[in-house]
Each structure stands twice: as structure tokens, then as C-alpha cells.
Amino acid sequence: MRSFDEIHAISADRHGGPEALEAKLSKPDPDVTELPEDRWLSVMTKCIFQAGFNWKVIEAKWDGFEEVFHGFDPGACAFMSEDEFDRILSDTRVVRNGAKLATVRANAAFLMELRDQGGAGQVLGGWPSADYTGLLEMLKKRGSRLGGNTGQYAMRFAGRDSFILSQDVTARLIAEGVIDKPAASKTALKAVQAAFNEWMQQSGRSLTEISRVLALSC
Secondary structure (H helix, E strand, C coil): CCCHHHHHHHHHHHCCCHHHHHHCCCCCCCCHHHCCHHHHHHHHHHHHHHCCCCHHHHHHHHHHHHHHCHHHCHHHHHCCCHHHHHHHHCCCCCCCCHHHHHHHHHHHHHHHHHHHHCCHHHHHHHCCHHHHHHHHHHHHHHCCCCCHHHHHHHHHHHCCCCCCCCHHHHHHHHHCCCCCCCCCCHHHHHHHHHHHHHHHHHHCCCHHHHHHHHHHCC
8 A cells, every 4th residue: 555645646647646636526514523513514414315316416406305394494394294295206396206205204313313422523523533433424324315436425515524525526536445345344344444544544544635635646
């Protein structure tokens, strides 16, 4: 496995030098632990709907989603009546996919459950980066439709430190011998986490930055 500096050099060479590469990197939000519950629910829902749909369509309708779901207030969403949910199923302000709309109630309840552990901001935003795959596993088990790339994108868009196992990141991990195919098993994800942890130690950078460097190296 190459060192982070070697992979950074590959990415810089492909993108106009170190300064140009740095301009393309993003960093996690240092205040992500303060993100309120309704914004966690909003970003989760948006990522769930973006999976398999045209992102521009979802973005164009997002103000409608916010209106229909009361600004994604967890209490209002978790305790939504069946009559209200039935009305939403026919509301043209949202994408009328019943299975995905139902995740709003389920994930609102999930976020409220996290209050006993310090709240969504502390649990999701404060989860140790060195065990990021543990967070992804928890989202998959306790959340609704938050497994795979959906959970990864939700964490990235919320601003927490994260990696996304995109096609390019996966290609770099395969090239470095970390995995031999897209990571789906617990064993493969453990190997991915170990590689990112080593690169974090070498570079002092976040998962978010390292993930982008890996993606831009391909």
C-alpha cells in the first residue's frame, strides 16, 4: 500500500499540482456535533430520495419536502398520523414513492432514540473517525434505508468526517491491495477502515480529505 504522500502526489499530478488539488478538497464541519435533529433528518431523507432518482429533480422539489414534513421536526414526523401520511402520498410537492416517504417516520423515531445517548449531533457527529465503519453499520441496522452509499452520502452532506466508497475511491483501494473488489463484507470494510486509519496517522488529515484525494487519484 502506498503512503498517503505518494497517493497525494499522484492526485496532484493529475489535477494541476498540489495547490490546485488542495482547492478541490473539502473538510468536515467542525461544528457538526451542534447540527440539530431536523437537519440530520432532512439530509438523510434527501440522500434516500437521491438514490435511484435524478438529483436535480429531488433538489427542485426540496422546498416542498420541507413544507410537507414540517421542516423535518422529528416529533412531528415520528408521530404522524396515518391520515396525514396518506395525504402526503398524493401530495405533488414531494416525490410520491411510498416506501421512501415511510422512512421519514422511521428515521425521525431513530433520531429521537439517540437522545438517550446524548443526541444525534453527539452520536452521529461525534462518532470516532477511526471507527467510521462502525457508525455505518449502526446506521444500516437502526436507520431506515441508510445502508451502503446512502448512509455514507448522508454523513458527508451533513458535514461529519467521512469517506465515500465511490467507484474512484474503490478503484484506488483495489490498486493499493486493500481490497480486491467493492467492499461489502465486514472483513472488507475492516480492511478499508484500517487503511484509512493508517493514512490519517501518516498525514494528520481527515477521512473526508483522504477520501477526496483517493478519488482524484484515478
